Amino acid sequence: MEFVRVSGLEPDQSELFEAWAQVFIDAALADNGESDERSATDLREMERNPDVGRRLMAVVDEGRVVAGASVMFPLQDNLTHSFATIAVLPEFRRRGLGTRLLDWIEEQAREQGRATLQMHFNARPGARPAGFAFAEQCGFSLAQRLVRNDLDLSSWTGADANVPVPEGYRLVAEVGLPPERQADYARFQEAITTDIPLGGLALEPEVWDVERVGALSARLEAMGRTRWLVWAEHEGSGECAGFTEVQWAPDLGPIAYQQDTLVHRDHRGHGLGMALKRVNAAQIAAGQPAIATIRTWNADDNTHMLAVNAALGYVVGSEMLEWQKLLRPAG
Ligand SMILES: CC(C)(COP(=O)(O)OP(=O)(O)OC[C@H]1O[C@@H](n2cnc3c(N)ncnc32)[C@H](O)[C@@H]1OP(=O)(O)O)[C@@H](O)C(=O)NCCC(=O)NCCS
Known part of the structure; x- marks a missing residue:
């Protein structure tokens, strides 16, 4: 070897x-x-x-x-x-x-x-694959469990549901991330790293600016990704209240991957999270016959987002296990 x-x-x-x-x-x-x-x-x-x-x-x-x-x-x-x-x-x-x-x-x-090392693997619900024993044997602790959810677009009827947009907000569905959205995207990328449940993971807030967002967009383009985003705008202030994003590339086959969904804390409690995801799934279901499924992962204690997914018609599949180990200092 x-x-x-x-x-x-x-x-x-x-x-x-x-x-x-x-x-x-x-x-x-x-x-x-x-x-x-x-x-x-x-x-x-x-x-x-x-x-x-x-x-x-x-x-x-x-x-x-x-x-x-x-x-x-x-x-x-x-x-x-x-x-x-x-x-x-x-x-x-x-x-x-x-x-x-x-x-x-x-x-x-x-x-x-x-000082810390993190690794993950996927497992069927309740299964204990080889990685489980390996991680335990090698000194890792299970820090977080994420649930995978799939939305089957071929049988989804949610796009037809007559659901009003939360009052006082406007939802804007777009393909791609234009330069004028980059600052809001950077702001939300930073917020999401502290707003989502992290279980026992020692992750700290990320630092994002417009340049970093532009570089990410260039990488995604090189990967052949199409990006569908829906933005929530507060009509009174014109402020951006939240967003959601799904990505797909032909080499991913029939599966598109949900990325972040975030509603700014000042705008929570109005049903925006559900509305954003529903409108995005509807724009993909209407125009992308090659995509059969939208796939997403959420922490198992992210009860709010899991409830949104269940209400939209997502079905629970496998789980992702996040492991973490403290490393001894060098020398
Ligand atoms: C997890 C994985 C990397 C282990 O690779 P490996 O080469 O078999 O690991 P090792 O031979 O070094 O095993 C080290 C110890 O881990 C434990 N272990 C590993 N696989 C095990 C299994 N299937 N059942 C029980 N214990 C196991 C044992 O204690 C083993 O020591 P032993 O063989 O002397 O009893 C491999 O099973 C794998 O590729 N799994 C799929 C991907 C994955 O889960 N990666 C890890 C997270 S990224």
Whole structure:
């Protein structure tokens, strides 16, 4: 077995990188019969993101990538936090590869001054996949459980429901994020990092500005993503009260992914969260026959958003488990 550093940005490693990305998809398919793992295209664009340091490792056996790992260090905020991914193909498990990859990840994270390491994996409800025992054995604690919900657009009748827009607000459905929305988007990106339930995760508020939003838009465009957003505007003040966003690209197949939904705290309690999501699902259902499902994750204690999803017709599927470990300082 050979441990090889890999990067999606090195032209002579393009085959190795694609095989590295595929290991995560194949491991998920083997464990869960489905995969929400990122494509090589997405991962390559994410590696270009200057806001997050990223190092990747492949384990190669007789020319075949059989395991992979990555470690990420946010560089704009959360400067003592780090994120890990690890996947080992089923037939190569229980030989210590996961442990060796994690040792490498922790070494990198400590070198970068990180005090906490976070990792996640998906599981069927109530299942205890290999990652569960591995995480416990390696000193991680379960910090948060997220519930995955799917809205099946083929049978959805919510678009026809006669639901009034909350009084005093106007909802504006748009495709893409024009420059005049970037400042509000940045403001909401910052708010969401403190407004959503974080369970036991040691995450700190993120720092966003118009430049960072512009760079994100450029990366999403390179990933081939279309973005559907709905904005809530307060008619009295003209203020932006909230937004919601769904993204899709042809390589995601029939599944579009819900991104953030946020209603500013001054405007909560009027049903805007539900209205925003309903209008966005309706604009996608009406014009995008290639999209069959909108998929979203929410913390299991985010009772308000889970209730909104249930009322809209979302159905609960698998869960995502977030694990966290405190790292010993370097040296
Ligand atoms: C979790 C995963 C990375 C472990 O990889 P691995 O190479 O099998 O891990 P190791 O061989 O180093 O296992 C280390 C220890 O973890 C525990 N462990 C790992 N898999 C286990 C399982 N299926 N059942 C019980 N204990 C397990 C054991 O204590 C094991 O030590 P042992 O084999 O001496 O008993 C692998 O199962 C995998 O790729 N799962 C899917 C993706 C995932 O969940 N990744 C982790 C989060 S990102």
